[in-house]
Amino acid sequence: MSTETRPPAQSAGQPDALGERVELDVAGMTCAACANRIERKLNKLDGARATVNYATERAIVLGWPPQRAGELIETVRAAGYDASEVRPDADDQPDGRADRVRMLRNRLIVAALITVPLGDAALVLALAPQLRFPGWEWVLIVGALPVVLWCAWPFHKAAWRNLRHGTTSMDTLVSLGVLASFTWSVIATVLSVPGEPSFWLGYGTAPGGADSLYLEAAAAVTTFLLAGRYVEARSKRSARGVLDAIGRLAPSTVRVLRDGVETELPVGELAKGDRFVVRPGERIATDGVVVAGASAIDSAAMTGEAEPVEVTAGSRVLAGTTNTTGALVVEAQRIGAHTQLAQLAVLAEQAQARKASVQTLVDKAVAVFVPAVLVIAAATLTGWLVAGGGFRHAFGAAMSVLIIACPCALGLATPTALLVGVGRGGQLGILIKGPDALEASGRIDTVVLDKTGTLTTGRLRLVEAVGVDGEAPDRLLRLAAAVETDSEHPVAAAVVAAADERGLARPRPDDVRALPGGGVEGTVTDDGRTHRVLIGTPELLRERLGEVPPDAVTAVEAAAQQGLGAVLVAVDGVVRGRLELADTLKASAGGAVQRLRRLGLRTVLLSGDRQAVADRVGEQVGVDEVIAGVLPAAKAEAIEALQAQGRRVAMVGDGINDAAALATANLGLAVVNGTDVALKSADIILVRRSLDAVPDAIQLSRRTLGTIRGNLVWAFGYNVAAIPLAAAGLLNPLIAGLAMSLSSVFVVGNSMRLRRFRPGG
Numbered sequence: 001m002s003t004e005t006r007p008p009a010q011s012a013g014q015p016d017a018l019g020e021r022v023e024l025d026v027a028g029m030t031c032a033a034c035a036n037r038i039e040r041k042l043n044k045l046d047g048a049r050a051t052v053n054y055a056t057e058r059a060i061v062l063g064w065p066p067q068r069a070g071e072l073i074e075t076v077r078a079a080g081y082d083a084s085e086v087r088p089d090a091d092d093q094p095d096g097r098a099d100r101v102r103m104l105r106n107r108l109i110v111a112a113l114i115t116v117p118l119g120d121a122a123l124v125l126a127l128a129p130q131l132r133f134p135g136w137e138w139v140l141i142v143g144a145l146p147v148v149l150w151c152a153w154p155f156h157k158a159a160w161r162n163l164r165h166g167t168t169s170m171d172t173l174v175s176l177g178v179l180a181s182f183t184w185s186v187i188a189t190v191l192s193v194p195g196e197p198s199f200w201l202g203y204g205t206a207p208g209g210a211d212s213l214y215l216e217a218a219a220a221v222t223t224f225l226l227a228g229r230y231v232e233a234r235s236k237r238s239a240r241g242v243l244d245a246i247g248r249l250a251p252s253t254v255r256v257l258r259d260g261v262e263t264e265l266p267v268g269e270l271a272k273g274d275r276f277v278v279r280p281g282e283r284i285a286t287d288g289v290v291v292a293g294a295s296a297i298d299s300a301a302m303t304g305e306a307e308p309v310e311v312t313a314g315s316r317v318l319a320g321t322t323n324t325t326g327a328l329v330v331e332a333q334r335i336g337a338h339t340q341l342a343q344l345a346v347l348a349e350q351a352q353a354r355k356a357s358v359q360t361l362v363d364k365a366v367a368v369f370v371p372a373v374l375v376i377a378a379a380t381l382t383g384w385l386v387a388g389g390g391f392r393h394a395f396g397a398a399m400s401v402l403i404i405a406c407p408c409a410l411g412l413a414t415p416t417a418l419l420v421g422v423g424r425g426g427q428l429g430i431l432i433k434g435p436d437a438l439e440a441s442g443r444i445d446t447v448v449l450d451k452t453g454t455l456t457t458g459r460l461r462l463v464e465a466v467g468v469d470g471e472a473p474d475r476l477l478r479l480a481a482a483v484e485t486d487s488e489h490p491v492a493a494a495v496v497a498a499a500d501e502r503g504l505a506r507p508r509p510d511d512v513r514a515l516p517g518g519g520v521e522g523t524v525t526d527d528g529r530t531h532r533v534l535i536g537t538p539e540l541l542r543e544r545l546g547e548v549p550p551d552a553v554t555a556v557e558a559a560a561q562q563g564l565g566a567v568l569v570a571v572d573g574v575v576r577g578r579l580e581l582a583d584t585l586k587a588s589a590g591g592a593v594q595r596l597r598r599l600g601l602r603t604v605l606l607s608g609d610r611q612a613v614a615d616r617v618g619e620q621v622g623v624d625e626v627i628a629g630v631l632p633a634a635k636a637e638a639i640e641a642l643q644a645q646g647r648r649v650a651m652v653g654d655g656i657n658d659a660a661a662l663a664t665a666n667l668g669l670a671v672v673n674g675t676d677v678a679l680k681s682a683d684i685i686l687v688r689r690s691l692d693a694v695p696d697a698i699q700l701s702r703r704t705l706g707t708i709r710g711n712l713v714w715a716f717g718y719n720v721a722a723i724p725l726a727a728a729g730l731l732n733p734l735i736a737g738l739a740m741s742l743s744s745v746f747v748v749g750n751s752m753r754l755r756r757f758r759p760g761g
Contacts, residue, residue, distance in 0.1 A: 022069045023086035024059040026052065026076060027100070030158045030171055030229075034081065037167070041079045042072060059083065080161040104154070104230040111151040111226055115219040118143050137189040141182075144215045148182045152222040154229070168370040173405065174225055176374075180402040181218035187395070250319050250341055254285040257329065270332055278328045283320060287334040287341075290315045294516035295326035296489065308490065312516050324488075325514065369405075369716075373723070377401040380727040393729065400726035405719050413711035416751040421704030424757050429672075429688025430697045437683035438708065440667035441701030443648045447596050447694070448639060448661070450653035451607035451617055454671055455691070456583040460490045462498035463564055467577040468552070475526075476577040478504040480569050483512055483522035483533045491567060492520070494581050509533075515540060519567075534570040541568050541575065549575055563616025583613075585620055592691035593621045599695060602647075606630060606638060608657065636660035652686075652694055669697060696759040703757055711747045718743045 029035055035052040042050035042061060049062040061072055069085045076083035121140060149156075152175070159175035162168055254270050255262045255277040262277055267285050270276065275291060278284050284297075296308035297317055308324055311317060317330060320341040336342065377398045384394030422432045432438070452458050465473040465480075481499035484492035485506055499506055512522035519536025521544075534544060538553045552568055552575045559566040564580045593603050603623040607614040607630065614628035627638055639661050642649050651658070651665035662668030662681040670682035672689065684701065686693040725731050 022061045022064050022066050022072055024061070024069070024072060024076065024083045025086055026057050026059050026081055026083050028081040028158075028161075029057060030154070030169070034169075037165070038076055038079055038081060041075050045071070045075060048072070058086070080165060101230070104226060107151045107154070108223065108226040108230050111147050111219065111223040114143065114147050114151075115216075115223045118147075118216065118219050137185075140215050141186060141189065144182060144185075144219055147219045147222050148178055151226060152178050155222075155225070168374070173370045173373060173402075174221065176402050177405070178218045178221055180399045181221070182215065184396070184399040185215045185218070250339075251283050251285050255279075268336075270335055272332055272335055274332045275329055276332065278323045278330055280323055280325055280327065283322050284317050284330065286319045286332045286336075287339045288317055288330040288332045290317060290328050291331050292329035293327050295328050296324045298322040298324050310516070369719075373401065373405040376723060376727055377405075383727075384729065389729070397727060397729045400729075400731050401723055404722045404726045404731060413715050413747055414708050416748050417704055417707040417711055417754065420751045420754040421700060421707070421757075424754050425697070425700050426687075428696055428700070428759060429686065429693055430700060431685040431687060432697070432701060432704070433683050433685070437667060438701050438705040440648070440650070440683065441698050442705045444601065444650045444667050444698070446602045446604060446642055446647045447650045447652065447698075448604045448606045448642070448665065449593070449623065450651075450658050450661075451605060451609060451614060452583065453654040454652055455589045455605070455617060455621055456585050459584050460494040460565070460581045461584045462494050463580045463582050465498070465577065465579055466555070468549075469576065471571075471576040473577070474502065474504055476569055476571075477502070477579070478506060479524050479526060479531065479533050479571060480535055480579060482506045482524045482526075483509045483520055483535060485509060486512065487514065487520060489514075489520075491565075491579075491581060495579060515544075519544075531571050532573070534573075535567055535579075538568060541570055545570060545573055545575075552578065560610070561612050563610075563613040565613075583617070585617065586691055588691040589621045592694050593623055595692065595695040596698075597622075597624075599698065601650075601698075604642070606635060606651075606661070608635075636664040639664045650698070653682075667698075667701075669694060692759070699759070700754075700757055704754055707751055707754055711750055714746060714750070715743065 026035075026038060029038070038059065039050050039052040042048055042052070042059065045064075048064050050059055052059045059072075059076070064072065066085075073083045073085065118140065121143075155171045155174040155178065158169065158171035162172050250267060252267055253264050254267045256265050256270065257263075257275040257277060270286060276285060276288075280295070290311050290313055292313060294310070294312045297311050298308045298321060309315075311328070316333075317328075318341065319339040334340075380401050381394050381398035384397050385391070389397075418432075418438070421438070425432050449455055462477075465477040467473045467476045477495065477499050481496045481504065484495045485508075487493075496506070507524050507526050509522040509524050512520065514520050515536060519534065519540040521532065521534040521536075524531050524533050534541065536544075538548050538556055542548045548568070555578055556566040556568065559578075559580050564582050566578050566580045568575050568578050570576065596603050602625070604625045604627060605614055605618045605621075605623045606627045607617075609628060611626075611628040614626050618626040630638055635657065639649050639651060643666070648667075649665045650667035650669060651661050652669045652671070653662055654671045658670075659681040662670060662683075667684070668682040669684045669686055671691075672685065672687045684697050686697060688696075722731070
């Protein structure tokens with residue numbers, strides 16, 4: 001096992017993030033091509049450097065003064081979309097993403113409720129003339145109107161916008177296919193001759209009017225593709241959650257000390273050099289230095305350390321960390337966008353902007369496919385007219401080309417596999433957020449694992465109680481547990497739990513006091529004698545007792561070299577032994593790491609802890625590499641360093657300090673006990689507590705991605721093969737509709753195979 005420590009590096013792009021920038025919420029994008037179109041328009045503005053993220057529906061424009069944000073908004077609107085500036089009080093603004101999800105859901109419900117009976121009625125009445133009634137065709141046409149015009153309106157609107165700007169997309173073909181199906185049904189009804197046979201079915205001819213089955217195609221295409229858009233919109237809605245969640249970590253108000261008086265102010269009014277008060281249980285408002293007081297700071301969110309950090313005057317503290325025990329007075333050093341917490345948000349946002357999507361493959365193909373279909377349809381119409389085939393036959397062949405090319409199976413290829421894969425993952429305790437995760441899972445070759453809270457439980461346990469000068473370990477532990485009984489410190493919890501496991505009776509202590517610098521002392525009556533017990537670091541004991549035996553200090557240092565934390569125990573002013581503690585390794589950690597290696601993946605342990613501690617855990621679980629002593633911003637940079645070596649990296653983590661790294665990685669996996677930020681940064685959430693969920697998630701994602709690719713190959717292949725037959729006039733409406741349905745059934749059936757996925761297989 002090789003080890004490596006990477007020093008923190010300056011984040012690329014960070015100065016831009018702190019300079020002039022404008023953020024816009026962009027509405028109306030339906031595919032990655034829309035984001036590219038808006039980005040090109042914005043970058044044409046002098047001095048603007050724009051990035052438009054389709055997943056987060058946000059545009060970030062660097063080098064542009066915020067007071068001129070209106071010009072950016074007008075540029076976006078001129079491109080056919082809508083935009084609004086993101087303000088600090090964005091929580092009070094309407095959520096356009098939620099509105100879009102509701103809109104798609106409502107249209108999908110209406111389309112599904114109409115399509116099912118409409119399809120059944122169209123099929124029965126088309127093939128069973130004895131069941132027809134006067135005007136049956138017009139009843140079906142009127143019934144299809146809400147689906148064709150209202151439910152499919154998002155596709156028509158996007159197609160019209162594309163037409164205005166001289167471009168095409170999937171929406172163009174969907175809109176044309178739906179309208180062509182409906183239009184042909186109306187034309188066929190108007191031009192039909194009562195009693196005239198319709199189309200050859202292979203064993204005879206269909207009854208007259210069978211060609212109105214295109215109504216079913218129009219409704220079904222709309223319903224299927226709305227379902228796909230609805231799934232996509234729901235997955236996109238959470239893509240930006242990490243930014244809001246990070247922002248909520250810092251308190252909104254702060255108690256500023258001015259002229260000796262506490263004044264509660266909005267945190268935005270805090271200035272560099274101001275002193276503010278932080279009470280127990282409160283989050284620290286900004287990065288600063290403690291000028292008065294002593295306490296333990298829960299900094300796991302920012303550094304990944306399992307133990308709270310003891311701070312006194314002169315100690316540095318970070319925004320977003322929690323004060324646990326005593327009141328502090330802190331002098332603000334970095335405020336606003338310059339805090340480490342704010343920079344984490346910037347890193348996460350910049351990383352999300354680099355995310356790709358499997359749907360990009362479809363967008364690129366459609367960019368060529370759609371214009372080609374339109375040209376073929378026009379050529380078919382012209383060719384049959386020139387050949388003397390008659391208007392009805394020529395128009396029917398051209399419509400058949402549009403309808404057979406309508407990407408029903410293509411639109412189902414991704415969402416159906418995603419739905420089944422996500423559903424199966426949910427049964428296995430694996431939540432896959434979207435197709436980005438699937439694409440990344442098929443390419444990763446390295447898995448980076450956070451230590452605290454991921455490979456370990458984040459809870460300390462007693463490894464050994466060591467007595468000196470004849471002191472019995474059990475007596476040493478019993479006395480230590482007595483004074484730690486009422487403490488909530490992680491060391492105390494580990495000591496008390498170990499005493500209880502060994503069945504050691506704990507005497508009730510008196511005069512217990514927590515000491516600044518990480519210690520506790522109290523009076524304990526044992527076997528009729530009263531003892532003063534002191535627990536703490538060698539530095540604390542030296543301060544309290546005046547002298548600590550060199551052997552005791554050496555033993556503590558030796559324990560640290562082995563990755564253990566150690567505290568000394570003094571009884572009646574004499575050091576009587578030490579307690580060695582370690583973070584608890586999860587039972588499933590070793591097996592999960594070995595499964596990842598069998599999948600051909602390189603495993604890396606990434607930790608903010610000391611090198612010795614990280615090395616010890618790395619040896620226990622068998623990872624290939626250890627990177628220790630890494631601060632939050634440097635975690636993302638460590639991921640980028642691996643990527644710069646040509647590696648495709650998956651990151652497994654749980655803390656806020658992992659949020660930027662999770663977003664930076666090609667694939668982010670967050671464990672269930674993780675913070676809200678980590679979960680929103682991740683592509684995959686692991687609900688099952690066993691770490692075996694990590695290799696299971698990668699295997700399931702790879703299988704789902706393979707299914708999507710198979711669906712896409714079939715869908716494109718079906719269209720390529722069927723279009724020449726339609727152009728040649730060999731596909732009548734009934735056969736074309738049946739072929740389209742069979743293509744969709746194949747895609748759905750192929751996707752359903754994912755339900756049989758078994759972990760480890």
